[in-house]
Amino acid sequence: MEVKVEVAFLRAEATMAFPRGRLLAVRGGRLHVLAPDGWDVAGGPRPEGARPISREEAVEWCRFEGFDEEVLDAVPTPG
Structure with a gap:
């Protein structure tokens, strides 16, 4: 059985x-930043001033920045 790890x-x-701003995602405790070629692991702690947003807000950000919203489902799972 596959366990789905939530994304923030x-x-x-x-x-x-x-x-x-930049779109960030946390999955399994690992921070990622959305780059032009997909998600990159971001070293270090969460940037000061980064604020949580809903998936709907992330979809809007993607549309405005020219990313397909499917990228939100492609955040890598650690391990």
């Missing part, structure tokens, strides 16, 4: 390079 989404604070 966050949005980092806006910067000059990323005016709408």
Whole structure:
């Protein structure tokens, strides 16, 4: 039986390079950041100022930034 590990989404604070912030995801205790080619593991703790967002907000962020919302289901599972 496969156990589904939940994903929590966050949005980092806006910067000059990323005016709408970066999309982050935590799955199995591991932090990931969405890059142009998919999810990358982010080293270190959660960025200060990153705030939790709902999946619906993450979908909106993806639409605005030009990502297919299916990327939200592709956050790697640790291990």
